[in-house]
Amino acid sequence: xxxxxxxxxxxxxxxxxxxxxAAILRFPFPFPEDTYMYSMNIEPHVKAGEVxxxxxxxxxxxxYVVECQxxxxxxxxxxxxxxxxxxxxKAEWDFIELAMNSLSEDYPDLFHLSRDGMRWHWINRPLNxxxxxxxxxxxxxxxxxxxxxxxQMQGDFTLQxxxxxxLWMDGGMVTSQADWSLKFDLGMSFKQWxxxxxxxxxxxxxxxxxxxxxxxxxxxxxxxxxxxxxxNPRLDTSPENFTIWGRDRTVVTxxxxxxxxxxxVELQTLFRLPRSNAILFAVRxxxxxxxxxxxxxxxxxxxxxxxxxxxxxxxAYKGLDLYRAxxxxxxxxxxNNELTxxxx
Ligand code: HEM
Numbered sequence: 001x002x003x004x005x006x007x008x009x010x011x012x013x014x015x016x017x018x019x020x021x022a023a024i025l026r027f028p029f030p031f032p033e034d035t036y037m038y039s040m041n042i043e044p045h046v047k048a049g050e051v052x053x054x055x056x057x058x059x060x061x062x063x064y065v066v067e068c069q070x071x072x073x074x075x076x077x078x079x080x081x082x083x084x085x086x087x088x089x090k091a092e093w094d095f096i097e098l099a100m101n102s103l104s105e106d107y108p109d110l111f112h113l114s115r116d117g118m119r120w121h122w123i124n125r126p127l128n129x130x131x132x133x134x135x136x137x138x139x140x141x142x143x144x145x146x147x148x149x150x151x152q153m154q155g156d157f158t159l160q161x162x163x164x165x166x167l168w169m170d171g172g173m174v175t176s177q178a179d180w181s182l183k184f185d186l187g188m189s190f191k192q193w194x195x196x197x198x199x200x201x202x203x204x205x206x207x208x209x210x211x212x213x214x215x216x217x218x219x220x221x222x223x224x225x226x227x228x229x230x231x232n233p234r235l236d237t238s239p240e241n242f243t244i245w246g247r248d249r250t251v252v253t254x255x256x257x258x259x260x261x262x263x264x265v266e267l268q269t270l271f272r273l274p275r276s277n278a279i280l281f282a283v284r285x286x287x288x289x290x291x292x293x294x295x296x297x298x299x300x301x302x303x304x305x306x307x308x309x310x311x312x313x314x315x316a317y318k319g320l321d322l323y324r325a326x327x328x329x330x331x332x333x334x335x336n337n338e339l340t341x342x343x344x
Pocket of ligand 1: 317
C-alpha cells in the first residue's frame with residue numbers, strides 16, 4: 001500500500017481534511033441498497049472485501065499520523081477518555097499482542113515487532129516509537145498497556161468482559177465517537193449501552209447480536225459497518241464537547257452542504273481475546289464530504305435515496321434533522337430516478 005502520510009490536517013476549527021483520490025476510492029461506502037434500515041449486518045473480518053480499507057486487521061491510512069496527534073491532544077485535555085477497570089489487565093495484554101502482531105504483519109515497512117520470550121521490542125516508524133518492554137510487566141511501558149497501544153492506532157477501542165451471559169463495557173479509549181461517552185457507558189451491559197438506539201431492540205437485533213457475540217471464537221473476528229453524518233471533518237463528536245460542535249448543525253444551507261456535511265462511516269471490528277476471554281470492539285471512523293461522495297456515480301445516487309427516504313426515528317437518533325433536507329437537496333441534482341442494481 002501507499003504509506004505516505006499527510007503532514008497537515010485539522011479535525012477541529014479551522015478544519016482541514018483532504019482525501020486523495022486513492023483515499024476516496026477506499027472509503028467503505030456502507031449502503032448495499034437504495035434504502036437503509038438496521039439489520040444484523042455482521043460478516044467475517046477476513047483480509048478481503050470490496051475496498052482496500054477492509055483488507056487488513058486494523059486499517060492504517062494516509063491520515064494515521066495526524067489522527068494519532070489529534071487523539072493525543074484529546075487525551076491531554078480529557079484523560080478520562082481512556083479508562084480500563086482493574087480486572088481487565090489480562091485483556092490489556094491481549095490487546096497489545098493482537099495489535100502488535102497484526103500491524104507488524106500487515107505493514108512491515110511501518111511497524112516491527114521482535115519477541116525473545118517475554119522480552120519484546122516494538123518499533124513504530126511513523127510515530128518514532130522504539131520501545132523495549134517485558135510482556136506482562138506494565139512497569140516496563142510508559143503508559144498502561146492498553147493505553148500505550150491504543151494511542152498508536154486510529155479509531156476507538158472498547159474492552160468487554162464476558163460474565164453472566166452478557167458483555168460489560170469495562171474499559172476503552174474513546175476519542176472519535178458519534179455522540180456517546182465511555183465515561184457514561186462504563187460498566188454497562190450490552191443492552192444497557194444500546195438503550196438509546198430506536199427500533200433495533202424491537203427488531204430483535206440486540207438479542208441476536210448479543211447471542212452471536214457471546215459465542216465469538218478467538219481467531220475468527222467479525223465486522224460490520226455503521227454510519228451517521230457529521231458537520232465538518234470532526235472526529236470528536238462527543239457528548240462531553242457537544243457545546244463546541246452541536247451548533248454547527250444549524251449553519252448548513254443548500255449551498256454549503258456539499259462542503260460541511262460529511263458521511264461518517266464506522267468500520268466496526270470485533271475480536272475474541274485469548275487469555276482474558278474478553279471482546280475487543282474497534283471502531284475505525286472515515287469521514288467524506290458530500291462533494292467527494294458526489295465524485296462516484298453510484299454513491300451520489302444511492303446516498304440521495306437513502307437520506308431522502310430515511311426512517312424519521314433513525315434521522316432523529318443520528319442527529320440529522322436540522323440539516324438532512326439540505327443534504328438531500330444538494331444530492332437530488334444527480335438523481336434522475338434511473339434504476340440502480342443492488343450491491344456496489
Ligand atoms: C449503537 C457499542 C455491537 C448495533 C451503539 C452505540 C454504542 C455501541 C456505544 C451508541 C449508543 C448510544 O447512542 O449511546 C457497541 C459495542 C458492541 C456493539 C461496544 C460490541 C461489544 C453491536 C452489534 C450490533 C450493534 C453486534 C448489531 C448486530 C448497533 C446499532 C446502533 C448501535 C444499530 C445504532 C447506530 C446508529 O444508528 O448510528 N453501539 N455495539 N452493535 N449499535 Fe452497537
